[in-house]
Amino acid sequence: xxxxxxxxxxxxxxxxxxxxxxxxxxxxxxxxxxxxxxxxxxxxxxxxxxxxxxxxxxxxxxxxxxxxxxxxxxxxxxxxxxxxxxxxxxxxxxxxxxxxxxxxxxxxxxxxxxxxxxxxxxxxxxxxxxxxxxxxxxxxxxxxxxxxxxxxxxxxxxxxxxxxxxxxxxxxxxxxxxxxxxxxxxxxxxxxxxxxxxxxxxxxxxxxxxxxxxxxxxxxxxxxxxxxxxxxxxxxxxxxxxxxx
Numbered sequence: 001x002x003x004x005x006x007x008x009x010x011x012x013x014x015x016x017x018x019x020x021x022x023x024x025x026x027x028x029x030x031x032x033x034x035x036x037x038x039x040x041x042x043x044x045x046x047x048x049x050x051x052x053x054x055x056x057x058x059x060x061x062x063x064x065x066x067x068x069x070x071x072x073x074x075x076x077x078x079x080x081x082x083x084x085x086x087x088x089x090x091x092x093x094x095x096x097x098x099x100x101x102x103x104x105x106x107x108x109x110x111x112x113x114x115x116x117x118x119x120x121x122x123x124x125x126x127x128x129x130x131x132x133x134x135x136x137x138x139x140x141x142x143x144x145x146x147x148x149x150x151x152x153x154x155x156x157x158x159x160x161x162x163x164x165x166x167x168x169x170x171x172x173x174x175x176x177x178x179x180x181x182x183x184x185x186x187x188x189x190x191x192x193x194x195x196x197x198x199x200x201x202x203x204x205x206x207x208x209x210x211x212x213x214x215x216x217x218x219x220x221x222x223x224x225x226x227x228x229x230x231x232x233x234x235x236x237x238x239x240x241x242x243x244x245x
Contacts, residue, residue, distance in 0.1 A: 002224050006033035012067075012076045012118060014057060014110060015083030017041035020133065020178065023216035024080055025050070031220065036070060039083065057083055058105040060113060067117040076118045078129045078223050081111040090145035103147035108154050115162065119171070126170035129223040132159045134175040136238050152177075156234050163232030172231055174222050178215055179238025180208075203241065210239060 011028050015021035016037035025037055025045065034049045043052040057063055084107045087099065111132055122128025137143030138152035159175040166173070218237055221227055236242050 002221060002226050004031045004220060004224065006031040009033045009077045010074055011035045011078045011080065012038075012070075012114065013080040013082060014038045014114070015133070016052070017043045020212045020215045021080075021082040023212035024082060024219055027213070027216040027220055028078075033078075036074065036076075038066075057110040058102065060105070060109060063110060063113055064117075067114060071117055071121065075121045075125065076128070077122075078131070079114055079118050080131050080133075080219065081114060082131075082133045083107075083110065084133060084135075084151075085148075087145040087148040090147070092146040095146050100147045104151050104154075107148070107151035108158070111155065111158060119166070122171055123166060123169045128171050130159075130162060130171065130173045131219055131222055132173075132175040134159070134177040134234055136177050136179045136236065136241055138175075138177055138234065139236075139242055159234065160232045167231045172223075172228060174227075174230055174232065175234040176215060176218060176222070177234050177236045177238065177242075178210070179236065179241040180210065182211055203244075208239065210237060 006028055009032070011033045013021060013024055013028070013035055016025045016035075017039035018041065021039065025035060025043070028035055029047055029049060036051050036053070037043050038053045038055055038057065040054065040056045042054055053066060055062060055066060085103060087095065087103050090099070115130055118128065118130075132155050134155045135143055135152040137149045138156040141149055143149065144152065156175055159173055162171065162173040215237055218235065222230065222235070
């Protein structure tokens with residue numbers, strides 16, 4: 001039986017205001033966790049076990065100051081690096097340096113900052129989970145533009161290196177690679193008659209989009225005691241999309 005009791009567990013979650021992050025937020029709250037949630041948007045939920053922080057993760061100095069203050073009084077059991085932005089499928093020549101930096105400053109660098117912030121406590125206690133949100137764009141081209149694809153490939157590499165370096169000290173590090181997930185981030189695919197959404201579904205062996213809750217449920221499993229032997233793995237949740245790409 002999968003243990004889903006997170007009573008007295010502290011979770012640090014980015015991208016919590018909508019989509020996958022919001023589903024993770026409500027899922028871990030339902031499991032009893034205390035959650036410290038970060039997003040540049042206001043998080044549309046209040047709960048006695050939720051502390052919300054409205055912050056732009058690409059403001060790295062502010063992020064470092066915030067997390068330094070939080071970890072003075074909180075030891076985190078789980079870090080969920082979920083926040084990310086798209087790049088509108090722009091190829092390299094159509095990507096400005098500022099656009100490139102914006103994507104990496106949001107998708108990649110905050111994972112490094114927050115992981116380094118929580119790691120000392122996790123390693124000192126010999127236990128902790130880090131789940132990084134990758135993408136099918138981390139496996140191959142076509143799931144995003146130049147900046148997004150580069151960021152997701154880098155996230156997978158960083159995840160594997162964290163596992164390689166720290167698994168022996170009790171850290172459990174994995175990544176999730178979503179495919180077509182029906183979230184506000186992908187709302188443009190459903191505009192009008194939803195032609196793009198239908199096309200994506202047709203290219204997916206499962207012939208459908210997934211819900212954000214399905215990704216949250218996978219996350220909950222990966223941070224459960226039953227998943228302790230899973231380390232440095234990138235788990236696709238894509239309806240079989242990667243089988244043909």
